[in-house]
Amino acid sequence: MDPQLVQFAQTAGTTVVALMATEAWSATRDRVVALWRRFRPADAEDVEAALDETREQIVLAREGEGEAEDRSAGEWQGRMMLLLATDPAAAPALERVLREARELLPPGEQSSIGSVRISAHATGNSHVYQAGRDLHITERRVGRHTGP
Template sequence: MSQELTALAEAGAAAVVAAMATDVWQRTRDGVLRLFGRAGPGLRAAAEARLDDDAALVGAATAPDEVRRALLAPWTQELAVLLSQDEAGRRALAELVAEVRAQLPGERRTPACEQTNTAHDSGTVIAVQHGDLHT
């Protein structure tokens, strides 16, 4: 998978989960369903159920940002698979990401990623976030 495709899938997932339980959710949900609908009615139906379930989790959570962080990786994978099968969907997803980011409040536009790495007893930490590390 290309870095461009991975970056777009990550941006798409970040926009989707950031929009959950906000005023822009319905519009975001509709845009994601249009993308999955291009791949067929079965994928659209599955995505619709998953979006609704995940948004309900975020809405009911006492710590919604923790739930959003947990949902980021699965939605990145879902979108990456979709984009690898439908190259024309890349432009549609990029437009949706830009639209969602523009409508979200400032603090919701960029997902916060936190990483803590600790080495003990002469240990070594080799870590990366949002990329590849080859050793």
């Protein structure tokens, strides 16, 4: 699978879970289900039930247990990867669903539901370090010293 589609699927899964605790969820839920009906109709009912179940978990997690949100994001990242692996043409439609969902949020909340797109191309001996969040690098260079 294209690395950019993998990355987009991860961002989409995290974004869908984050949207579950917002005022935009009802409309977003309907759009996500419609997306599945269009690209993976056999799975649409299961996805619809899973969305409802995950939202219940997220609401409870916001009241106490914080691990549920990370676990749910991972599950939805996997579902998004399956959707995009099955039909990469779903990517623009999914991106539109997420953009429209962010637009439904009050202006102050729109930046908290974001997307990250990172790409890089390294050649020769170059190094690329990228992250959508924290990144800590400890690097030791081993080699001959050619200085004075």
